[in-house]
Amino acid sequence: MGIGSLSSLQKLCSIEANHDNNNGNVLREVGKLTQLRRVRILKLKREDGKVLCLSLEKLKNLQSLLVDAIQEDEIIDLDSLSSSPQRLRTLYLGGHLQHLPRWIPSAFNLVRVCLAFSKLRDSDSLRSLQDLPNLVNLEIFNAYDEEELCFKAGAFQNLETLMLAVLKELIWMRVEASSMPRLENLSLVTCKLMEDLPSGIEHLTNLEKLQLLDRPYSLISRLRGDLQGGDYWKVSHIPEVVIGGWKDGHWQGSFLSEIRRKKEECSSCLYLDSRDFDK
Structure with a gap:
């Protein structure tokens, strides 16, 4: 209590919303820290939202x-926040979201957004993010509970990094032409029901790195190229493709290009040996 007297404080990481059952007083004190540039709030309950929003507006x-x-669900x-903090660049929300906050579309300076455990039910939930002009990094971790995810044409024009991780229900993903035209890094991690590459991945012509971790065999x-109708051609335009998974307590990965190169070398050696034998 009394933390609001630290009037020059710029960074507060972290503070529990209701430490010692303070009836929201700590969150009210945060509103007095008008020089804050960074703050992390832990153990927030649904009923704390209005008090927090009143402080954030200041x-x-x-x-x-x-x-x-306070827990994942x-x-x-x-939503009580009347307008977005105009200088906000990074937003992390860890918990159940019935929908994204209504002020998101006006948060024009957002550069990075991370959503965890959000339980979003349809791709329309992400529409409030797709037109943010400065959004460069988007991370969705165990936050989307539908079978399909579509990135519409013209969406996420400046996005450079996209990570989709632990999407337990996701089966199919589509990227329409002119969506995410500047995307450079795409990570698909532990989406175990997604047995195919994203439809339209060839539209991502600026993609420099694709990570496929803990994906179906x-x-x-x-x-x-082990199976007939191999899909390597779909990612051949991407300089760096990493495949791997969780093994022996840590991630193990390898570059697909290196695997292909070694396989082609082995095939070439076998061809030469058989030709010499025929002679």
């Missing part, structure tokens, strides 16, 4: 906001 210099719910309610086999 933080005109806020650039980074990280909010973790606790709803984070930030059938997909990896087709990329390696």
Whole structure:
């Protein structure tokens, strides 16, 4: 208590929303820290949302906001915020979101957004993010509970990095032409029901790195060309393709291009040996 007297404080990481059952007083104190640029709130309950929003409206210099719910299925309610913090560049929300906060479309300076455990139910939930002019990095971790995900034409014009991780229900993903035209890094991690590459991945002509980690064996086999109708051609325009998974307590990965090169060398050696034998 009394933390609001630290009037020059710029960074506060982290503070529990209701430490010692303070009835929201700590969150009210945060509103007095008008010089804050970065704040992380832990153990937020649904009923704390309005008090937090009242404080956030006073933080005109806020650039980074990280909010973790008290548990994964606790709803984070930030809709009481009348307008977005105009200098906000980084937003992390860890907890159940019935929908993304309504002020998101006006958060024009957002550069990075991370959503965890959000339980979003349709791709329309992400529409409020797709037109943000400065959004460069988007991370979705165990936050989307549908079988299909579509990135519409013209969406995410400046996005450079996209990570989709632990999407347990996702089976099919589509990238329409002119979507994410500047995307350079794409990571698909532990999407175990997704047995195919994203439809339209060939539209991502600026993609420099693709990571496929902890993915179905059938997909990896087709990329390696082990199965008839291999899919390697779909990613041949990407300089760096990493495939791997969790083994012996840590991630193990390898470059697909290196695997292909070694396989082609082996095939060439076998061809030469058989030709010499025929002579």
